[in-house]
Amino acid sequence: MRVAVCPGSFDPITKGHVDVVARAAGLFDEIIVAVLCNYEKTPTFSTDERVDFAKKALARFENVRVEAYDGLLVNYAKDVGACAIIKGLRAVTDFEYEFQMSLINKKMNPEVETLFLNTNSDYMYLSSSLVKQIAAFGGDITDFIPEEITEDIQRRLIRRTK
Numbered sequence: 001m002r003v004a005v006c007p008g009s010f011d012p013i014t015k016g017h018v019d020v021v022a023r024a025a026g027l028f029d030e031i032i033v034a035v036l037c038n039y040e041k042t043p044t045f046s047t048d049e050r051v052d053f054a055k056k057a058l059a060r061f062e063n064v065r066v067e068a069y070d071g072l073l074v075n076y077a078k079d080v081g082a083c084a085i086i087k088g089l090r091a092v093t094d095f096e097y098e099f100q101m102s103l104i105n106k107k108m109n110p111e112v113e114t115l116f117l118n119t120n121s122d123y124m125y126l127s128s129s130l131v132k133q134i135a136a137f138g139g140d141i142t143d144f145i146p147e148e149i150t151e152d153i154q155r156r157l158i159r160r161t162k
């Protein structure tokens with residue numbers, strides 16, 4: 001069975017993330033969407049919230065499951081039996097950082113490949129942080145956030161900024 005990990009902070013998951021996961025799900029037997037608990041940036045949403053949002057947004061995919069993880073990604077990938085790490089690339093600006101990460105991950109665990117999927121051009125401009133700004137100022141985020149969680153995110157962000 002071919003398992004791949006789609007890691008990220010998912011703070012929160014966007015339609016761009018869902019698009020990448022959906023395409024990865026067509027290539028592998030199982031995709032584990034891995035939500036990093038402790039990352040350098042302080043997340044807006046707690047780990048439980050980010051996992052819950054991702055679960056709701058991805059519920060329709062039978063071969064996708066969502067988990068929280070902590071520590072090194074390559075160790076996590078090994079623990080869950082994944083042969084690949086999948087990352088979405090929006091633009092050249094993403095590439096340098098992602099390339100560096102893929103090389104260091106390969107050095108730490110040569111058995112796990114990193115694969116890049118180009119983001120759908122509809123979502124090239126999208127980022128979780130921009131969506132949060134729009135929502136915090138009462139803008140409409142329906143084009144950017146999966147419909148299963150849009151209302152919830154809008155409500156929580158407005159409350160947090162008041």
Ligand code: PNS
Binds near residue numbers: 008074
């Ligand atoms: O959504 P992001 O912020 O681009 O995700 C980055 C993430 C969480 C995939 C990356 O920071 C990560 O895997 N962190 C875990 C620690 C790790 O393994 N770092 C790479 C080697 S230093």
